[in-house]
Amino acid sequence: MPEKFAETFAELKDEDFRVLNAVERGMKHNEWVPKDEIAGLARLHPDEAEYHTSRLNDLELVEQRDLRYLGYRLVATGYDVLALKAFVERDTVTRLGTKIEVGKESDVYECSDEERELVLKVHREGYTQFRDTTRERDYTHDKGHLSWMYTARKAAEKEYATLEALYPEVAVPEPVDQNRHALVMSRFDGVELRRADVDEPLVVLNAVLDELSKAWDAGYVHADMSAYNVMVSPDGVCVIDWPQAVETDHPHARQLLERDISNLLSHFRKRYEVDDDLPTKDEAVLRIVSSQ
Numbered sequence: 001m002p003e004k005f006a007e008t009f010a011e012l013k014d015e016d017f018r019v020l021n022a023v024e025r026g027m028k029h030n031e032w033v034p035k036d037e038i039a040g041l042a043r044l045h046p047d048e049a050e051y052h053t054s055r056l057n058d059l060e061l062v063e064q065r066d067l068r069y070l071g072y073r074l075v076a077t078g079y080d081v082l083a084l085k086a087f088v089e090r091d092t093v094t095r096l097g098t099k100i101e102v103g104k105e106s107d108v109y110e111c112s113d114e115e116r117e118l119v120l121k122v123h124r125e126g127y128t129q130f131r132d133t134t135r136e137r138d139y140t141h142d143k144g145h146l147s148w149m150y151t152a153r154k155a156a157e158k159e160y161a162t163l164e165a166l167y168p169e170v171a172v173p174e175p176v177d178q179n180r181h182a183l184v185m186s187r188f189d190g191v192e193l194r195r196a197d198v199d200e201p202l203v204v205l206n207a208v209l210d211e212l213s214k215a216w217d218a219g220y221v222h223a224d225m226s227a228y229n230v231m232v233s234p235d236g237v238c239v240i241d242w243p244q245a246v247e248t249d250h251p252h253a254r255q256l257l258e259r260d261i262s263n264l265l266s267h268f269r270k271r272y273e274v275d276d277d278l279p280t281k282d283e284a285v286l287r288i289v290s291s292q
Contacts, residue, residue, distance in 0.1 A: 005077070005109075006096040008059055009084060018042040019052045020082055023062055023074050027149075032064075032071025079149060080122055083182035092177040092184050093120065105155070105243075111184065119173070123159075123181045123243065126151030152181035159183060159243040162220060170214045171238050188240075190233035193267065198232060201272040207237045208264060212257075213288045220245050221253050225260030227267040254289070261285050 022041035026033030033041075039049035053072055056062045061078035065071055074082075087093040097110030100119070109120040126148035160183045163175035173185035190196075198204045208230055212222065222229070224244040231238040246253055261284045269275050279287070 005080070008061075009081060009096065012081065013052075015042070015044060015048060015052045016056060017082075017085055018044060019049060019056060020061065020074070020078055022049075023053075023072055023078070024082060027073055030071065032067060032069075032073050035070045035072065038072065074149075076124065076148075079152075079181060083122070083180040084120070086179040087120070087177055087182070087184060090177065093118070096120065106241075110187075113176075117187045118176060119185050119187045121156075121159075121183050121185065123152040123155040125155045125243075149181065155243040156181045156183050158245070159241075162242040162245045166215055166218055166220060166242075169218060171211045171236060172242065173238065173240060188231050188233070188238040190231035190235075190238060192228060193230040193232050193237075194227035196232045201268055201274055202277055204232060204237065205264070205268050205278070208239065209261075209284055209287060211237060211239050212260065215239070216248060216257070216288050219248050221248060221250070221257045222260050223256040226263045227271075254285075257288065258285055261288075 019038060019042045022038050023033050026037055026041055030037075035050065035053065036046075038053055039046040042049050042052075044052070053062065056078065057064050057072070060075065061081055062072045063075050065073075084093065084096065092113060093111045094114055095112045097112075099107060099109050101108035103124075105123065105125050107122045107124065109122070111118050111120045156178055160175050160178040163172055163183075163185065166172045167174050173188060176184040176186065178184070193204070193208075196204075212225070215222065220242075222239065222242065222244075223246050224241060225239075229239060229241045231240060246256060250256070258281060261281050265278055265281060265284065268278060
């Protein structure tokens with residue numbers, strides 16, 4: 001999303017959203033939606049549709065390309081706007097704040113509803129690779145142009161479903177809402193484990209292992225565990241980022257769990273002088289899988 005995304009969103013008119021929706025629908029059949037088709041899809045007069053399409057292009061919510069015709073397609077920020085619009089209409093989000101985390105596969109923003117502070121997570125899976133690929137190729141009739149939207153939406157859907165299955169028995173964010181490639185969750189006021197300097201590292205390690213054990217009991221393995229995916233505060237821990245989670249009946253579930261535990265133990269071994277007191281990987285894994 002742009003740095004002034006909240007301000008940009010507030011400036012958009014109903015016709016702008018209709019054009020964005022029109023381009024989204026048109027991309028099901030065209031990589032670049034013909035300008036002449038947008039008016040019909042948006043149910044606007046052609047002159048009005050042209051004005052708002054040009055405006056959205058200036059705002060960098062769509063991009064244009066002159067091929068055999070002038071065509072438009074959504075960029076990631078345009079897709080962001082459509083997801084946020086859905087959350088606003090459902091009163092899930094009443095305020096959008098600043099960006100608090102940027103990663104290769106997601107951006108996270110502060111937000112809130114009428115009652116509490118929340119976070120908005122926008123998945124980016126596939127978009128960077130899509131941009132790199134399409135720089136080198138011409139117009140195509142296949143649906144490869146939709147891959148980044150599909151990949152990011154599926155990641156958000158999967159993460160939201162996993163959180164629904166785990167919360168509240170496991171210390172994970174509470175899932176609040178999901179639309180397209182974005183989800184809204186409760187906010188945990190803490191520090192990433194990778195940046196935390198905890199006084200009792202073994203207590204924190206045991207707390208994380210307890211949550212992974214509860215997740216295993218609920219039928220899930222995180223499958224991407226690292227010091228980036230644990231939040232720590234005086235109130236406890238919260239395990240975040242679950243789009244790559246697998247169910248425990250997955251053929252590689254045990255192997256993925258072992259990798260998760262290895263990454264976790266490696267962090268504590270490097271950050272703190274607790275090597276002699278750490279459980280071995282096998283001991284920690286056994287503790288988790290035998291908890292049922």
